[in-house]
Amino acid sequence: MKRTKRERQTALKKSIEENPFVTDEELSAEFDVSVQTIRLDRMELAIPELRERIKHVAVKTFEDEVKSLPIDEVIGEIIDIELDEKAISIFDVKAEHVFQRNQIARGHHLFAQANSLAVAVMDEELALTVKSELQFLRPVKAGQRIVAKATVIERLPEKNRASVKVVSTVDQVTVFIGTFEMYRMTEQSEGEVG
Amino acid sequence: MKRTKRERQTALKKSIEENPFVTDEELSAEFDVSVQTIRLDRMELAIPELRERIKHVAVKTFEDEVKSLPIDEVIGEIIDIELDEKAISIFDVKAEHVFQRNQIARGHHLFAQANSLAVAVMDEELALTVKSELQFLRPVKAGQRIVAKATVIERLPEKNRASVKVVSTVDQVTVFIGTFEMYRMTEQSEGEVG
DNA sequence: CTGATGTTAGTACCAAGTGCTAATAGCGGG
DNA sequence: CCCGCTATTAGCACTTGGTACTAACATCAG
Secondary structure: OOOOHHHHHHHHHHHHHHOOOOOHHHHHHHHOOOHHHHHHHHHHHOOOOHHHHHHHHHHHHHHHHHHHHHHOOOOOEEEEEEOOOEEEEEEEOOHHHEOOOOOEEOHHHHHHHHHHHHHHHHHOOOEEEEEEEEEEOOOOEOOOEEEEEEEEEEEEHHHOEEEEEEEEEEOOEEEEEEEEEEEEOOOOOOOOOO | OOOOHHHHHHHHHHHHHHOOOOOHHHHHHHHOOOHHHHHHHHHHHOOOOHHHHHHHHHHHHHHHHHHHHHHOOOOOEEEEEEOOOEEEEEEEOOHHHEOOOOOEEOHHHHHHHHHHHHHHHHHOOOEEEEEEEEEEOOOOEOOOEEEEEEEEEEEEHHHOEEEEEEEEEEOOEEEEEEEEEEEEOOOOOOOOOO
16 A cells, blocks of 8 residues: 555656556556546646557657668768769767767767768678778767768779778868778678678 | 549558558548448458557557667677776677678677777766777677677776777677777866867 | 449447546544 | 545546447449
8 A cells, every 4th residue: 555645646657657558447456546546646747648648659659760760771871872982971960879978979870870881882781891990080969960971992802802981071070080891792602701 | 532442442551551640530531431431441451440550659669669779878788897897798689780681780780889888898978989990700690699898908097098809709709809999088078089 | 123332321339538526534733 | 523624536428539230322233
């Protein structure tokens, strides 16, 4: 038996946050109070009804769908590409890419943009990164747009290798330089790298 | 005025797929038929009612939430850490981390695990990567578990710098080696790197 | 003309609520 | 001991977006 109203309400809030799909009836059983009490509690806490809660979750997904997709495909948007020569992509740094602490973009996002651009310039999904050297020259903050330019600087076709240099800038200022040694996979060689 | 029933039903299906939040009434207006006809159509097409549809979308998000969250916090799960000394994390490679083409894990996921571990071993959200050298020794495939071990190998406290070496293995076989030159931010120095 | 197919209308019912009124329980103070 | 207050509970009418079912039409083909 929970005692104070306040205690129940904080627990209620937490419970709904953890599982938005719970009905008032289930909650009433959980807290051993009447359904009406749960309704009053929700009202005081300004927690919407089950169906509204679910809707919000669903709408959020729907919006996120576009946002989360890029993380697995090409990171950043390729705006120009010339296979085996060069490519350019842009990437807008948003709140979800930075450390909350200081709003600075996490390194792996810069790397991801550069690396996926290096893969793309080689030839779509058939290239692997073998080695890489990176320099993070300046911190990038949320709201900034990173322009990455990839150039193939060395080709060793007989070894299925090539080097790609990627320079990323924000407002014409270089923030990141990376060189990627790429391995171009052939049908036979799949899975045998290094 | 749509003619055949079949035409309407294919359009209906598409319409609901595009916007699962649409009610039968809205659909009845859209296709200029009665609400009952829409219901019959849904029945024949085995399309659930609005609330069920929304629920499915919401449940999907809920499950994805855990999956998408790590991308922004620590990549991989830290299983051991000794600040300024060493740290170990594991990362399970899933379908969403690999190239569809050949099931090989994309480089930036290996980098992300290693880099975030390097950041973590330094001291929570206060470190930035300045330089890095990577070697992708062997391809990692979906279903494999990557164990990353980070060790602080060099310290230059007066310059707020340190080097971290990360070795990632799958079944005791080294798949990735990375060295990270880290910069430890102080309150005053925020935003001025390199 | 009859029958199959498609469409519409209407009714009863359900879940998970809102919004409202009213009753009751428990306790604290005077 | 009663008064007043808060908290809780109960009950009813109503809402949305349906299901499940029955019945009436419409239309066209054979």
